[in-house]
Amino acid sequence: MQIGYKLAAEAFGPAELVRQAVRAEQAGFDFVEISDHYHPWLDNQGHSPFAWTVLGTIAAKTERIGLATGVTCPTVRYHPAIIAQAAATLALLSEGRFVLGVGAGERLNEHVVGRGFPAVAARHEMLREALEIIRLLWRGGYRSYEGKHLRLEDARVFDLPEELPLIAVAASGRPSARIAAELGDGLFATEAKPEILRHYHDAGGSGPAYAEVPVAWAPDEHTAARAVLETTRWAVTGWKVMSELPNPVNFAAATTTVREEDMLANFACGPDPARFTEMAQQYVDAGFDRLVLMNAGPDPDGFLEFYSSELDQRIRALSPRPADS
Numbered sequence: 001m002q003i004g005y006k007l008a009a010e011a012f013g014p015a016e017l018v019r020q021a022v023r024a025e026q027a028g029f030d031f032v033e034i035s036d037h038y039h040p041w042l043d044n045q046g047h048s049p050f051a052w053t054v055l056g057t058i059a060a061k062t063e064r065i066g067l068a069t070g071v072t073c074p075t076v077r078y079h080p081a082i083i084a085q086a087a088a089t090l091a092l093l094s095e096g097r098f099v100l101g102v103g104a105g106e107r108l109n110e111h112v113v114g115r116g117f118p119a120v121a122a123r124h125e126m127l128r129e130a131l132e133i134i135r136l137l138w139r140g141g142y143r144s145y146e147g148k149h150l151r152l153e154d155a156r157v158f159d160l161p162e163e164l165p166l167i168a169v170a171a172s173g174r175p176s177a178r179i180a181a182e183l184g185d186g187l188f189a190t191e192a193k194p195e196i197l198r199h200y201h202d203a204g205g206s207g208p209a210y211a212e213v214p215v216a217w218a219p220d221e222h223t224a225a226r227a228v229l230e231t232t233r234w235a236v237t238g239w240k241v242m243s244e245l246p247n248p249v250n251f252a253a254a255t256t257t258v259r260e261e262d263m264l265a266n267f268a269c270g271p272d273p274a275r276f277t278e279m280a281q282q283y284v285d286a287g288f289d290r291l292v293l294m295n296a297g298p299d300p301d302g303f304l305e306f307y308s309s310e311l312d313q314r315i316r317a318l319s320p321r322p323a324d325s
Contacts, residue, residue: 001284001316002030005304006070006212006294007054010040011231014049014057020300021058024065027308031066032058033101033210033292038077038109041234043248052086059094066097070212070292071170071188073105075123077113080130081155084137091161101188101210102131103170106243108251120243124175125149131167131183138164168210172239174199181205189288190239197287211288213280214267216296217303221270224297228263232296236266267296273310277318284318291315 005024007017021032036051055067067090074083087100104123111117118126129147136143137157145152169180170188177196180187181203188210189196197209214235218224228235233255234242245251263269268279280291293311295303 001318002066002208002290003028003312003315004031004033004066004068004210004290004292005029005307006292007032007034008045008294008296009035009051009054010037010042010045010048012300013047014054017049017054018057018061020304021065022061023301023304025062027304028312029065029307031068031097031099031290033068033070033212036069036072036109038112040248041108041251042231043252045231045248052090055090055098056093059090059097064097066099067094068099068168068210069101070210071101071103071168073110074102074130074134075126075150076105076110076115076117080133080150081137081152081157083130084134085157085159087134087165088138088157088160091163091165092159096161096163098165099168099186100134100165101168101170102127102184103188104176104243107246108242108248111246117244117246122149124179127169127176128179128183131169131179134167135183166207168208171196171200177205178203186210186290192282192286192288194286208290209288210290210292211283211286212292212294213283214294214296215276215279215303216263216267216269217271217276217306218269218297218299219271219302221264221272222260224269225260225263225267227298228267228269228296229258229260232267233258233263235296236262269297271306273306273314276311277314280315281318281321285320287320 074080091098107117126149129150166185168186168188169184171177177199186207216224268276
């Protein structure tokens with residue numbers, strides 16, 4: 001079991017994200033994961049710095065904590081050749097602490113370059129091709145690739161680490177879980193659904209399984225839930241909505257009916273470690289062994305202290321419960 005801290009790049013500026021990463025290392029987290037966005041989900045979140053610059057700075061200011069993208073789309077806004085180079089460089093600068101999380105992306109971030117946003121089947125085809133290109137470039141030498149959607153012409157990544165980064169592929173159903181099994185080294189998900197792991201294992205996947213656990217620390221439950229409602233209500237819209245809406249204003253419109261009760265039902269809110277542990281247990285029961293705590297509460301430092309003093313050992317002690325319990 002490894003425990004990660006989610007750096008909410010939509011909610012904080014770059015210097016603050018670096019500061020939180022340093023604090024997360026001090027608090028005992030095993031790794032930090034950062035979202036790779038161009039836009040925030042909601043305008044009132046107010047931020048969206050370039051994730052790769054933030055990660056490079058974190059690598060320079062920390063000593064042992066792992067780093068991960070959660071997740072990067074290597075197909076539209078980025079070409080996979082750029083991500084192959086970026087990930088290799090970060091692996092070198094972090095001395096092997098980097099995990100490349102990739103996925104098929106969201107319209108919110110990818111439409112900005114004016115290339116449109118394909119339907120889901122095409123996005124999966126593009127993700128397959130992107131992973132093939134990244135793997136090809138990581139073999140060294142000059143490489144070319146001719147795919148249905150993506151091309152590579154006589155390219156070489158010169159600075160490659162001896163140990164290549166692990167690639168964790170985001171999945172929400174059978175097709176994406178199959179891509180994770182066939183072309184990735186691990187799985188990344190946001191829902192405590194055991195069928196995602198089942199699809200992954202059925203397709204031959206055997207790597208680490210990452211999942212984001214929704215939590216919100218505050219001195220009282222109401223304060224925590226109100227903070228989630230203000231900035232993170234988009235999280236309950238479901239992946240089909242989250243992947244298709246183009247701008248923060250659309251997410252604001254799509255979440256006008258979300259209420260505080262929905263936040264309490266979907267996030268571990270407040271100061272009670274038992275509630276946080278029970279939320280984490282759902283993901284452990286589903287088969288995940290890399291839990292990323294996504295704190296949407298109003299006080300990051302309060303949460304980090306709470307984790308260090310109340311949660312760390314409790315969550316590390318979790319094991320899957322029998323299926324009939």
